[in-house]
Amino acid sequence: xxxxxxxxxxxxxxxxxxxxxxxxxxxxxxxxxxxxxxxxxxxxxxxxxxxxxxxxxxxxxxxxxxxxxxxxxxxxxxxxxxxxxxxxxxxxxxxxxxxxxxx
Numbered sequence: 001x002x003x004x005x006x007x008x009x010x011x012x013x014x015x016x017x018x019x020x021x022x023x024x025x026x027x028x029x030x031x032x033x034x035x036x037x038x039x040x041x042x043x044x045x046x047x048x049x050x051x052x053x054x055x056x057x058x059x060x061x062x063x064x065x066x067x068x069x070x071x072x073x074x075x076x077x078x079x080x081x082x083x084x085x086x087x088x089x090x091x092x093x094x095x096x097x098x099x100x101x102x103x
Contacts (some may be wrong), residue, residue: 004019005094009043 006027013023024041083095 003036006041010041014045034076 009027010020012021013026014020020042023045024035024038027041029034080095083090
C-alpha cells in the first residue's frame, strides 16, 4: 500500500464530505490487514478541509518559486576545490562556512 496514494484518496474523500470512519472502513474492506491504522487515516483527514486545501508539493508544482535546491556551478566547484587544496585537513563544516562567505 502506497502512503501517497492513500493520502490522495483520503483527500478526495474528505472533499466529498465523507467521514474519516467511512473512509477507514472502506480502506479496511479493500486492504484488510495491510490497511493503515485508523488513527493514521483520521490524522490525514483532520489535516484536510474543503476551505483549507493542503499545499502542493514543490516537486509536483512546476510554478513553485524560491531558492533552488541545488547550486552546483563551476564557480562553486572551483571555490571548494581551492579550499580543499589549500588545507586538506579542513572539515566539511568549515568548507561550507568559507564557501558561503565567498559568495
